[in-house]
Amino acid sequence: MPLGISEKAKNITPSATFAMDAKAKAMQAAGESVIGFAAGEPDFDTPVTIRDAMKDALDRGMTRYSAVAGTLELRGAIVEKLKRDNGLTYDVSQIIVSNGAKHSLYNTFFTLLDDGDEVIIPTPCWVSYPEMVKMTGGVPVFVPACEKDNFIPAPTAIAAAITPKTKAFVLTSPNNPNGCIWPESTLKAIAELAVKHGFYVISDEIYESLINSAHKHVSIASLGDEIKARTIVINGVSKTYAMTGFRIGYAAGPKDVIQAMIDAQSQATSAPNTPAQHAAAVALSMPQDCVESMRLEFEKRRDVIVKGINAIAGLSCRKPEGAFYVMMNVSALMGKRCAGVPLDDCAAFADALLTQGKVATVPGNAFMAEGFCRLSYATSMENILEGLRRIEAFVKALA
Ligand SMILES: Cc1ncc(COP(=O)(O)O)c(C=O)c1O
Known part of the structure; x- marks a missing residue:
């Protein structure tokens, strides 16, 4: 060879x-x-409270492996955050913490995709989605949207891209690279398609808090039990708290999907950095001014x-x-x-x-x-x- x-x-x-x-x-x-x-x-x-929490974690001996899915402290803080900000109720067993939202996304694609499964990605899109889909055996299917439509494709264009091989749809709102926020009516239309055709929605909400005053973030998972059961919410602390170097992201979703992600993570990377998990828990729980x-x-x-x-x-x-x-x-x-x-x-x-x-x-x-x-x-x-x-x-x- x-x-x-x-x-x-x-x-x-x-x-x-x-x-x-x-x-x-x-x-x-x-x-x-x-x-x-x-x-x-x-x-x-990075706000001083968070930096202090990181130092404090080291002084308090948080220097060992944590549970593969993340510390109970952080997963508990994520459960509270999802309830407080997004109106979403999850059990800690439905949360996995990873090395940044990028890693959470990779775990998600790895867990959901068999070779040849299709993932619908509206474009313009963030650089990493198509590559991650290909790396995990999937096939990206692009649905282009143009500037005059605020870079958001019509639900009819999304529906036209669905095939029997469609396994997931990637939603990024607020969006990188174009900064658009998907209106609730379009989220509802996607939710209906996902429920009708039986595919997952991977909802990347990493920019959720960086939203302009006239707008409000809505997580597609909050639109009903049926769509929540098909959604993997991706989020993290990098952008909201200026914590890009801490490398903490997370996913929330159906228990079987999250458990499969935990199993994959147990063999690939184990849990992310333990003191950074403490700092992230403090970030999510502290006053948000x-x-x-x-x-x-x-x-x-x-x-x-x-x-x-x-x-x-x-x-x-x-x-x-x-x-x-x-x-x-x-x-x-x-x-x-x-x-x-x-x-x-x-x-x-x-x-x-x-x-x-x-x-x-x-x-x-x-x-x-x-x-x-x-x-x-x-x-x-x-x-x-x-x-x-x-x-x-x-x-x-x-x-
Ligand atoms: C849309 C989107 N998702 C996820 C990420 C990954 O964030 P991180 O891995 O730092 O948590 C980024 C970072 O640029 C991003 O733009």
Whole structure:
């Protein structure tokens, strides 16, 4: 047998968001001034209560393996959070804690999919869903939605993608990359389809608390017992509490699915970091005013970046309703040239914007959204203003 990596591994497309962020950071390390709009993580410090809880966990000897599904303390805090914020009642046996929501999602796909099972993914979509589906033997089935429809496909388009092999539907609201929030009427339509055709809904609610004032988050699982029995709710502490490095995410769902995820996790990784689980339990249970102040700051930044992009001739964007991303429409500039290089697609545009304009974004093709670049406004107001100034100068200089 020749040496070499598997076909499965060869098939994986590495995360474009991490790649673009790494490229920008390498340029910064080399002394260049680069404004980074690529990274998908809050720039705020982790609140002090949470940092203290982490230190306290170490001092109190929480330094050993925990139960594979997570500590009872954290699973209990998650049960309370789901009741308090989402009106969802779960038993602790229906919760599993993993190494970030990304790991929770991977466990979910691994547990639900047999080879050839189909997973419906509306696009634009977060970079990791199609790759994870492929890594676990499934087949992604894409349902595109366009900007004029707020990036939300019509229920009829979703229904048309259902086949006897459909095993799950991925719902991301608030959404990465486009910041849209799915209306309750569409959630109801999806719930009806899931119940009628017998598939699961994987509801990624990681941006739930980063929602603009005029909107409210509704978990699809709260729409009735039948849909709750078919939904795996995914959430975590990374985005809400600026805890990306703690690597704590969780899934809540039907007991048999969660138990299968626990069994898989028991062999693959065991439980996540024990002191970080304590810090996450404190985060979920403490007064939530720090979440509100981060949310309000994101809202201010959103208003500035949206106004700024729409004021630049040739660029436009719709106003995101949640998360901290905006999809900048660059399609009107396709065919222009930058330093003699034709900008024929959004990847070429993002590349030139980084190397010539010194602004890092993620090209929309990474999210199956040609003609767009995604900007994360999880960065300071000062960076946003300077980034907008550079983007404007870059666009004006295109031939
Ligand atoms: C839509 C979505 N889901 C899940 C995650 C994973 O979050 P984490 O693994 O940090 O909990 C991210 C992170 O970028 C995301 O954007």
